[in-house]
Amino acid sequence: MDMLVNFTFKNFRSFRNEMTLSMEAASIQELSASVFNTCGEELLPVAVMYGPNSSGKSNVLKALKVMRDLLLNSVKLNPKDSLDAEPFFLDLTSIAEPTSFEIQFTLNASKYRYGFDYTYEAIIAEWLYEKREGEREFELFLRSGSEFKISKTRFSEGIGKQEATPANRLFVSLVAQLNGKISQSILDWFSNIEYMSGIDGIGYAGKTLEMLFKEQNGYTEISRFFEKANLGFMELDVNLENADENRMSSETVHWLYDVYGNKVGLRSFPTEKMESEGTKKIIEITGPIFDAILNGKILVVDELDAKLHPFLTRKIIGLFMDKDINKAGAQLIFATHDTNLLNIKYLRRDQIWFTEKDKTDSTELYSLVEFRDESGKKVRNDRNIEKDYIEGRYGALPLMN
Numbered sequence: 001m002d003m004l005v006n007f008t009f010k011n012f013r014s015f016r017n018e019m020t021l022s023m024e025a026a027s028i029q030e031l032s033a034s035v036f037n038t039c040g041e042e043l044l045p046v047a048v049m050y051g052p053n054s055s056g057k058s059n060v061l062k063a064l065k066v067m068r069d070l071l072l073n074s075v076k077l078n079p080k081d082s083l084d085a086e087p088f089f090l091d092l093t094s095i096a097e098p099t100s101f102e103i104q105f106t107l108n109a110s111k112y113r114y115g116f117d118y119t120y121e122a123i124i125a126e127w128l129y130e131k132r133e134g135e136r137e138f139e140l141f142l143r144s145g146s147e148f149k150i151s152k153t154r155f156s157e158g159i160g161k162q163e164a165t166p167a168n169r170l171f172v173s174l175v176a177q178l179n180g181k182i183s184q185s186i187l188d189w190f191s192n193i194e195y196m197s198g199i200d201g202i203g204y205a206g207k208t209l210e211m212l213f214k215e216q217n218g219y220t221e222i223s224r225f226f227e228k229a230n231l232g233f234m235e236l237d238v239n240l241e242n243a244d245e246n247r248m249s250s251e252t253v254h255w256l257y258d259v260y261g262n263k264v265g266l267r268s269f270p271t272e273k274m275e276s277e278g279t280k281k282i283i284e285i286t287g288p289i290f291d292a293i294l295n296g297k298i299l300v301v302d303e304l305d306a307k308l309h310p311f312l313t314r315k316i317i318g319l320f321m322d323k324d325i326n327k328a329g330a331q332l333i334f335a336t337h338d339t340n341l342l343n344i345k346y347l348r349r350d351q352i353w354f355t356e357k358d359k360t361d362s363t364e365l366y367s368l369v370e371f372r373d374e375s376g377k378k379v380r381n382d383r384n385i386e387k388d389y390i391e392g393r394y395g396a397l398p399l400m401n
Contacts, residue, residue: 001038001329002189004298005104005111009063012099014056016088016362021060023047023331026350026369030381034321034348036329039106040133044351045320049335049365050342050389051355051396056363057335060355061300064333065195067101070118072190074173079166085120090361098124107189109133114172114186122167128186130154140182143171157181192296194288198281198303198334205280208287209248213238218290225286229312231279237268250283281307285316293319296328304334313338314346321346342386349379354396368394 003023010018025035025042036043049057066084077083088094102115109132116126126143140155141148148162148171157180158171165174176183196204211218226236233252241247251268252275258264271280285301292299305313313336319325320332341347352368371379371394379385379394388394 001036002107002192002296003036003038003041003043003105003329004331004333005041005043005106007064007067007104008100008102008115009060009067010100011087011094011097012063012066012101013059013086014088014357014361014363015059015063015365016091016094016360017364018100019060019363019365021047021064021333021353021365022350022367024350025348028349028369028381030344031321031348034323036323038329039109039111041106041111043106043329043331044348045326045329045331046317046347046351047331047333047353048317048341048347048351049333049353049355050337050339051335055355055357055396056365057353057355058302059363060353060365061195061302061333061335063101064193064300067103068190068193068195070101070116071170071173072187074170075177077166077168079168081168082120083118083122083168085118088362105189107185112186113137116170123170126171128155128172141171155182157183193298193300194292195300196285196288196302198285198301198306204284204288205250206246206248207291208283208285209238209250210246211287211291212236213240213248218287218294221290221294222286225290225315226282229282229315231282233275233279234266236271236283252279278307278309278312282312289316289319292332293326293330294328296330298331298333301332301334303336305336305338310338310340313341317341317346339386339389342389344381344385349381349385352385354394356396 005024006020006022008018008020023044025044034045049060051057070084085099087099098117098119100117104111104113111131113129117124128140129137130140131137138154139151141150141158150158152159158175161175161178165171172183172186176187211222233254235253237251237253239249241249250271252271253266253268255263256265256267320330350367350369354366356364358364368379
């Protein structure tokens with residue numbers, strides 16, 4: 001299984017200091033059946049972030065998206081193009097310092113560590129390491145400015161390519177473009193990171209409708225999920241409006257009743273016009289959810305719970321936590337305000353993360369399993385986590401004057 005191990009970032013938006021979002025399972029007992037084992041790593045299928053508005057939880061997700069976009073779009077850059085850099089602005093020095101991203105992931109029975117430092121103008125540093133099971137970690141290449149150190153035995157595909165690498169171009173991207181096998185597999189891994197806004201669903205519904213209309217892989221699972229979610233309609237009819245643009249629309253099919261409450265027929269309504277925002281949200285995200293689960297992708301969702309009943313949010317999390325459903329090791333990373341999920345019936349303590357700003361407006365990221373109270377004690381698994389969070393025991397709450 002190809003999965004995210006951890007993601008480390010520094011000097012990005014509200015994050016001045018280096019922070020790490022880890023998908024590594026801690027040595028705790030709750031929900032142990034949901035933990036995946038791959039390449040000697042015990043990994044989690046879900047991570048959720050809590051915190052007040054403007055605390056930086058969305059920036060964790062955006063950092064992962066920006067790293068992905070920089071790598072996948074690097075091939076399109078001209079030598080003089082600027083890079084998408086958003087350093088921490090609220091001190092006197094960070095704006096002139098590079099942003100740093102590093103990610104560890106499993107791929108083809110190896111664990112890779114890849115990262116880079118960059119500014120608006122250039123890639124300052126770039127590195128790639130590989131650890132095969134039973135071996136130590138080996139350096140594949142190390143880039144510092146215009147200087148390269150490349151392993152002839154483990155990354156021969158990069159030899160001779162360094163001279164063709166512009167200052168603003170990522171080396172892995174260039175080598176992949178020149179048919180480098182390892183580099184291309186890394187780009188393929190990053191392309192399996194899908195980012196969604198839970199508030200603005202424009203564009204996502206198309207994935208669901210296409211899967212239903214063409215009866216693609218996931219068609220049965222989507223239909224079954226709609227039925228179990230009890231959304232009030234019998235089925236979803238998909239119509240092709242414009243074949244050239246692959247534009248589709250849908251209608252929800254409802255029962256029609258007589259004055260005595262007997263079912264006497266069916267009636268269809270345009271989904272976009274007649275259905276609730278919550279029903280439209282479910283239709284929008286169900287396709288990407290099952291696409292991720294069936295293909296082992298990483299689904300990153302900001303405000304997953306927006307417009308959704310807590311029951312539906314729990315059901316979505318349950319899909320990823322159930323290894324009988326999530327057979328490919330898909331991972332869900334999302335931000336939410338839904339405190340109903342703060343319960344070890346649904347999530348482990350190492351899956352719950354908090355964001356909070358310090359006195360200089362820089363965001364701190366920490367997990368519940370790492371948290372210590374004033375006496376230095378960890379959070380026990382018999383605590384009422386939702387109640388403790390609302391009462392401010394773990395921080396990450398709005399401060400009202």
